[in-house]
Amino acid sequence: MLLEITDSNFEELLESGKPMVVDFWAQWCGPCKMMLPIVGELADEYDGKIIVGKCDVDECDDVPAEFGIMNIPTMLFFKDGKLVNKHVGACAKDELQKLFDALL
Numbered sequence: 770m771l772l773e774i775t776d777s778n779f780e781e782l783l784e785s786g787k788p789m790v791v792d793f794w795a796q797w798c799g800p801c802k803m804m805l806p807i808v809g810e811l812a813d814e815y816d817g818k819i820i821v822g823k824c825d826v827d828e829c830d831d832v833p834a835e836f837g838i839m840n841i842p843t844m845l846f847f848k849d850g851k852l853v854n855k856h857v858g859a860c861a862k863d864e865l866q867k868l869f870d871a872l873l
Contacts (some may be wrong), residue, residue: 771812784849788872
């Protein structure tokens with residue numbers, strides 16, 4: 770299940786103890802729109818194992834600023850509440866799936 774990550778729910782989700790992937794994006798971003806179905810599929814495939822969410826950089830200020838998000842799409846990978854990996858730009862599903870698998 771693909772969640773909406775906001776400034777108000779980020780910390781709570783991060784502290785849940787589950788691995789988490791946050792996709793930073795915006796409505797106007799072409800590569801972000803290309804990644805949407807891929808991220809959605811992976812969110813469904815890893816449901817219950819990894820929290821997967823999208824953070825709209827136009828709607829949220831604090832979380833993108835905290836992690837220095839300068840380009841989108843950017844995906845951050847968290848394990849045990851700590852940032853463990855980062856991917857910038859669009860990519861194929863199999864490449865992204867390897868990054869998801871590394872969280873488990």
